[in-house]
Amino acid sequence: MGGGLFGSFFPTEAKVTDIEPLTWAALSEGFNSKAGVSVSLDRATRVTAFLACVRVLAEGIAQLPLKIYREGEDGSLKPATDLDVYRVLHRKPNEFMTSFEFRETMMMHATMTGQGRAFINRIGGEESPKIAELLPILPGRCAVKQSAGYETTYEITSAKGESLGTFPRSAIFEIRGPSWDGVCGMQPLDWAREALGLAIATEETHSRLHANGAQPGGVLSVDGNLSIEAAKRLKEDWAQSQVGGANKWKTALLPGNVKWQALSETGVDNQHLELRRFQVEEICRALRVFPQMIGYADKTATFASAEAFFLAHVVHSLVPWVERWQQAIARDLLGDDMTLQAKFAVQGLLRGDAKTRAAFYASGIVNGWLTRNQARLFEEMNPIDGLDEPLIPLNMGTAAERDEIAEEVVKTIKSHMIGHNGGPALDDADGLEEKIGRVLSRKNEDRIVNAHKSLAEVLASLPTPGEEQP
Numbered sequence: 001m002g003g004g005l006f007g008s009f010f011p012t013e014a015k016v017t018d019i020e021p022l023t024w025a026a027l028s029e030g031f032n033s034k035a036g037v038s039v040s041l042d043r044a045t046r047v048t049a050f051l052a053c054v055r056v057l058a059e060g061i062a063q064l065p066l067k068i069y070r071e072g073e074d075g076s077l078k079p080a081t082d083l084d085v086y087r088v089l090h091r092k093p094n095e096f097m098t099s100f101e102f103r104e105t106m107m108m109h110a111t112m113t114g115q116g117r118a119f120i121n122r123i124g125g126e127e128s129p130k131i132a133e134l135l136p137i138l139p140g141r142c143a144v145k146q147s148a149g150y151e152t153t154y155e156i157t158s159a160k161g162e163s164l165g166t167f168p169r170s171a172i173f174e175i176r177g178p179s180w181d182g183v184c185g186m187q188p189l190d191w192a193r194e195a196l197g198l199a200i201a202t203e204e205t206h207s208r209l210h211a212n213g214a215q216p217g218g219v220l221s222v223d224g225n226l227s228i229e230a231a232k233r234l235k236e237d238w239a240q241s242q243v244g245g246a247n248k249w250k251t252a253l254l255p256g257n258v259k260w261q262a263l264s265e266t267g268v269d270n271q272h273l274e275l276r277r278f279q280v281e282e283i284c285r286a287l288r289v290f291p292q293m294i295g296y297a298d299k300t301a302t303f304a305s306a307e308a309f310f311l312a313h314v315v316h317s318l319v320p321w322v323e324r325w326q327q328a329i330a331r332d333l334l335g336d337d338m339t340l341q342a343k344f345a346v347q348g349l350l351r352g353d354a355k356t357r358a359a360f361y362a363s364g365i366v367n368g369w370l371t372r373n374q375a376r377l378f379e380e381m382n383p384i385d386g387l388d389e390p391l392i393p394l395n396m397g398t399a400a401e402r403d404e405i406a407e408e409v410v411k412t413i414k415s416h417m418i419g420h421n422g423g424p425a426l427d428d429a430d431g432l433e434e435k436i437g438r439v440l441s442r443k444n445e446d447r448i449v450n451a452h453k454s455l456a457e458v459l460a461s462l463p464t465p466g467e468e469q470p
Contacts, residue, residue, distance in 0.1 A: 033197025037204070041112060044189055047199050049280040052294035053287040058107035060318045061325065062100045065345040066090060068334070080340060084130045085333050089342070093118075094133040105136050106175055107321070111287065113139040114185030116175040119156070119167070120332065131333060134173055142172075144184055152183060173332045175324055192286035199279040289317055314349045322346060347378055368392055 033039050045051050068086045069077040080086050093102040106116035117137040122129040143155040154172050156164045177185040189196070277296075284291045291297075292309045322344045329342040361378070364370025372387035 033193050035197040035201040037197050037200045039189060039193050039196045043200055044196050047196055049283040053284060053289040054108055054111045056289055056293050057111050058104045061107050061321055062104035068340060068342055071339045088131050088134060094135055109139050110175045110177050114177050114187045117142055118173045120171055120173050146183060175328050192283055195279060195282035195286060202275050365391060
């Protein structure tokens, strides 16, 4: 691997401030919520709505084709397959991950902790460094420090807490979510702490509700006094016959002097289902994901609106992360070469159904802003010779273009016809353009009149109703 991660130590300034709020303690112990539960990373991922939101964003970015392009002098873009970073991002980030897996992991780190970081392992020396691989850094194992002069350094530690070295900003590839200071992303676990805490508490309460039966709390009372052994045996008999989902709705048989008094409300009274639905929406709001994308649908969602929801998800949820990735790649991996740029191919998610795509391609091809081979590439079909030239609409153009064409027609007629074969002299050509227009207009009028006459003759030849045909 070149030994970069475990090799030299980069010194930093003496006075630095640790601005990385995320530590292993915060990840493992979590944040206390008002619902009375601690929201840790492990417990948050057990909330299916939170996990689904993270997966939708991570898999959405990971599935998009990612390539590095070089811009030509004419503005055209061609894949820069000769660059080492092209191979790293497009095919093989490191020895143990695919491009899909790398981007999915980085997105999971970024969406759950605020940032995804990877060590840039460069080889070849300072004169001609090449990017050999990108190694993801687990959240909590990278402490960010910034000096008074805004020089940022990263101290990376091992799983045992041992320091692996302090590295400059140029050695780290970083994807940040929304940030307050521009260095560290804000933590979604802290943003959605109350929503996640209430979701966890509600789920635990609902689970205990079913584990203990429809009436989980209450009092068994008797007339008179019971010994300790008798009270213990009565409680055990009640639990054995009534507690648990398997015993739900069974008839309780009580001794003559024993009475049951419920002390808790039912699940319907607590409106657990309604509350759990609302928490799904709250978590989606915090992560900026449409609820329909994680399998949640209310009465407003229909099959007719499904395509609009998917399009809105791409535009409002995925595209901001696409821009973060593209600009982070340019900042950390492409250097100062302004002709290079990273691009995700999002056309596949925006193209809609077959009918909509056909209308889109037809509009572009007929109006000349899309070539036929470009449309074939969008559909992942190979180009065909002769289809690279854009079509030019013959019945459209600006006033200047039409005047220029008319002038060329007049010049051509003058040079080939006038003054030859008994035609008029060249001096008589003044106003020829106007004369040509009058002739064409008269011809059109004659054609219309002749058409009316022909129609009248056909109608006159038809037999009248009741008349026998000859």
